[in-house]
Amino acid sequence: MSSTPSSRPEDRRWLSLAIDLAEQCPPSDTAFSVGCVIVDEHGAEISRGFxxxxxxxxxxxxxxxKIAPDDERLPGATLYSSLEPCTRRSSRxxxxxxxxxxxxxxxxxxxxxxPPVFVSDAHGVRALEAAGITVVEIPELADAAAAMNAHLLDQGGDR
Known part of the structure; x- marks a missing residue:
């Protein structure tokens, strides 16, 4: 990506919470542990998941x-995910x-x-941007997001 949109001061805090949520994931050798938080434009949490x-x-x-698709808070909301959203699924x-x-x-x-552990052509950021969604990447938190997935990265992927 040639230029990343600027992050906001609260982005690190919410993204860190998403990373912490990933630690609640049941262990798996076939899927990443990921956390997600959705926050409204006023900085209030709407929903979370892992x-x-x-x-x-x-x-x-x-x-x-966990939220209605027509919830009036969603148009101004930000979704924080510890890992790039997927563009391939086999189970859903x-x-x-x-x-x-x-x-x-x-x-x-x-x-x-x-990383190319389960799919070699992940392109969630590109797909979101192509749909007009602003994507902000905070790569300084990538090591923290990858930490609970270290056992998977040993299978051939990397950060």
Missing amino acids: SRERPHFHAEESALS PRTCSELIIDSPIRRVVTAWRE
Whole structure:
């Protein structure tokens, strides 16, 4: 990406919470541990989720499933995800990128691009941007987001 939109002062705090939520994920050798928080334009938390909170749910899917799709707070909201939203799924009908694109959320903040452990062509950031969603990356938090996934990275992926 040639230029990343600027982060806001509160972005690090909310993204750090998403990373902390990822530590609640049931262990898996076949999926990343990811956390997600959705925050309204006034800085109030709307929803949160983490991978495998419900069987086969990804973090973003979990957080989005807890709020009505027409919730009036969503158009100004920011979705914080410790990992780039997925563009490929084998266990569910829709990807996290599709779910976000179809929601009124127009801003996403993430720490870590999906490494080529399970898919070689992850492109969630590109898909979101192509749909007109602002994506802010905070790569300084990537190591923290990757930490609980170290056992997967030993399988051939990297940060």
